[in-house]
Each structure stands twice: as structure tokens, then as C-alpha cells.
Amino acid sequence: MSGLTVRTAAKINLLLGVGAPRADGFHTLVTVYQAVSLYDDLTVALPSTGAGRLTVATHVASYIDASHLPRPGHNIVDRAAAALSDHHGRPVTADVRVDKSIPIAGGLAGGSADGAGALLALDRLHGLGISDDDLILLAAGLGSDVPFALVGGSALGEGHGEIVTPLDDRGTWWWVVVPSEEGLSTPAVYRHYDELRPNAPEVPAPPDGVVGALAGGDVHRLAAALHNDLEQAACDLRPDLARLIVEGVAAGALRGLVSGSGPTCVFLCESGDHARTVAGALTAADDRRVVLVAHGPVAGAHVVADG
Known part of the structure; x- marks a missing residue:
């Protein structure tokens, strides 16, 4: 080969x-x-x-x-x-x-x-x-x-x-993805989370709401179930992320969320056209931003060209 x-x-x-x-x-x-x-x-x-x-x-x-x-x-x-x-x-x-x-x-x-x-x-x-x-x-x-x-x-x-x-995922989900030029330390986010949640359970609760929304293909149910335990810590360290989430929802997104330990924020939308409208509003508000539109779920690592 x-x-x-x-x-x-x-x-x-x-x-x-x-x-x-x-x-x-x-x-x-x-x-x-x-x-x-x-x-x-x-x-x-x-x-x-x-x-x-x-x-x-x-x-x-x-x-x-x-x-x-x-x-x-x-x-x-x-x-x-x-x-x-x-x-x-x-x-x-x-x-x-x-x-x-x-x-x-x-x-x-x-x-x-x-x-x-x-x-x-x-x-x-x-x-x-x-x-x-x-x-x-x-x-x-x-x-x-x-x-x-x-x-x-x-x-x-x-x-x-x-x-x-x-x-089991019966939906096609549309997202606006807004990365940040300024990084955010993952260890710092976890340390602040530990300060904010000294009584956190040893094992987190099962994600039944999100799992059920995916299986049902229900975008509004998924929007209500999205959750990130690290979001408060990330937003405390980077208040601009909290402001961005508010701005994205005001632009029409069903829900905004910090992805993982951040600093990227993602916004769930009803359709591809809806995602492009929200992305356009966020870009118009600040044309220095990187604003991307993506859909999921997609395949994991796979061969696309051979030979």
C-alpha cells in the first residue's frame, strides 16, 4: 500500500x-x-x-x-x-x-x-x-x-x-460551535470545580435525560437535558463564556453550553438553516469571532482514501 x-x-x-x-x-x-x-x-x-x-x-x-x-x-x-x-x-x-x-x-x-x-x-x-x-x-x-x-x-x-x-441516536443535531482565541487550563477548571462542589458525589448520576432525548430524536428534549458540571467553574474563570452563552440563546439557539472544560461554546439549533441563522447573528455581533456550523452524529476515525 x-x-x-x-x-x-x-x-x-x-x-x-x-x-x-x-x-x-x-x-x-x-x-x-x-x-x-x-x-x-x-x-x-x-x-x-x-x-x-x-x-x-x-x-x-x-x-x-x-x-x-x-x-x-x-x-x-x-x-x-x-x-x-x-x-x-x-x-x-x-x-x-x-x-x-x-x-x-x-x-x-x-x-x-x-x-x-x-x-x-x-x-x-x-x-x-x-x-x-x-x-x-x-x-x-x-x-x-x-x-x-x-x-x-x-x-x-x-x-x-x-x-x-x-x-441509540435517532436524530440529526445541528450545532453552532464558537471556539476561543484565549485558552483555558483544564487543571485550573477542575481545581475550581472542586472548590465550588466540595460535596460532589463520588460517582455522577446517570445521563438518563440526554440518553432518552437522543433515542427519541427530540431536539427540545435534548436542549432541556444538556448539562456540564464544569460549566460554572469555566465561566467563573472566563466570564466572557457566560456572556457568549447568553448572547447565543438571545440569537435564537435552543441552548448554549460550554463543551467539556472549555473554552469552546456550542449552541443547539433546530435545523441546519436555524444554525446558519444563529451563526450569522453571532458573526455580525463580532466579526473577529470564529463561528462554525456542524452536525452530528458522524462516524469515528475511518479511511476516506486508499492507495
Whole structure:
């Protein structure tokens, strides 16, 4: 095989329940993921020169600040290749091109998507034939969102989010996605959450409302059920996010939400036309913003070009 391209999708959290900190410092999570139509494409080919080498070149969309990319050799693609190499006991080399349209450091799991895409692409390129179970295990070793990036669709996430169970989803859901130029530290959000919720339960409640809304394909029921335990902490640290949510709802969105630990905000709309209207209003209010329209659920990491 001379080369192939794998497409991977961004994720948003329709619900994020966060338990109290455990003895190991981590929090037990219950989340509902949805993969949405913002994509990174990873194209891999056998190395053009030399042996035993992996190169990674990243090309970003016009709205992404390339200065936020990890430095060479520290990309999750490098870690994915190393994980495959260790698993199979052989070098895993390639020339990798990442065409990135998922905003960076925004709570949309763009890095996790690239890790999932790299695992799949490099396995297929070299004909390694890894089993699905082992692929998921390697993905979990790269990060808690990476297994979902392989699975896609809509899914329940448990543990740290890495235990993924696909959900029945009868709807097509339209979102306005507004990333932020200014980052937000995930550890800082969790620390502030712990301060705000000293009596948080050890294990969050099950996400029955969101699960039922997805199964019923009911957009208004879903809007009412969306929830993020980290939202108050994120908005305390970044009051502009709270103002943006109010603005998006005033523009007509059914509901606004911080996705994950932020700082990206997402807005649920009734249809594609409705989402484009809300996006237009948010852009008109501030044309410096990046405002994207996406739909979900979409597939997880998959091959789109082969040979």
C-alpha cells in the first residue's frame, strides 16, 4: 500500500458529570459524547527517504493559530506510532500530513482525534492487523477521549471517559460551535470545580435525560437535558463564556453550553438553516469571532482514501 487518508471528527460533550476527586487525584466522569462534522484528515505514506523515521507535517485551517501546535516530536501522532511499535515489536514509520480543521485546545478533542486517526492509518499502512480490542486499549493509553474518537457517533463515556458504549441516536443535531482565541487550563477548571462542589458525589448520576432525548430524536428534549458540571467553574474563570452563552440563546439557539472544560461554546439549533441563522447573528455581533456550523452524529476515525 502506497498511502491512505483517515478522517477523524471533533467531539462535543452533551452531558458531563464530574465526581469528587479520588485518592489518585482523578475524577470519575459520566459523559455523553457526540462526534460532529469538524474534521482533521491524516494522510500517511511510507517514508520517502531513509528507514526507521516518522515525519509529521501539520497544515491548519485559516482560523487556527499554528503557534498552538505541539513542538516537533511531541505530537500525539508520534506517541501513537510509538505505541504501535511497542505493541508489535517493530518500527512503525511514515510520512504523515495532518490537515487540521478542528480548533486546537478548545475542548473539542482535536488532538485525541489525531491520535485515533494515526493509530488507524499507521496500522492499515503497514498491514499490522491489530484487533479492535487492542486498538481501543492503545487508544486509551494515549488519552481518555481517544477511544471515542475511534468509535464516533453518540456514546456514553465512563471512568475517565475512556470506557465507551455506543448509544441509540435517532436524530440529526445541528450545532453552532464558537471556539476561543484565549485558552483555558483544564487543571485550573477542575481545581475550581472542586472548590465550588466540595460535596460532589463520588460517582455522577446517570445521563438518563440526554440518553432518552437522543433515542427519541427530540431536539427540545435534548436542549432541556444538556448539562456540564464544569460549566460554572469555566465561566467563573472566563466570564466572557457566560456572556457568549447568553448572547447565543438571545440569537435564537435552543441552548448554549460550554463543551467539556472549555473554552469552546456550542449552541443547539433546530435545523441546519436555524444554525446558519444563529451563526450569522453571532458573526455580525463580532466579526473577529470564529463561528462554525456542524452536525452530528458522524462516524469515528475511518479511511476516506486508499492507495
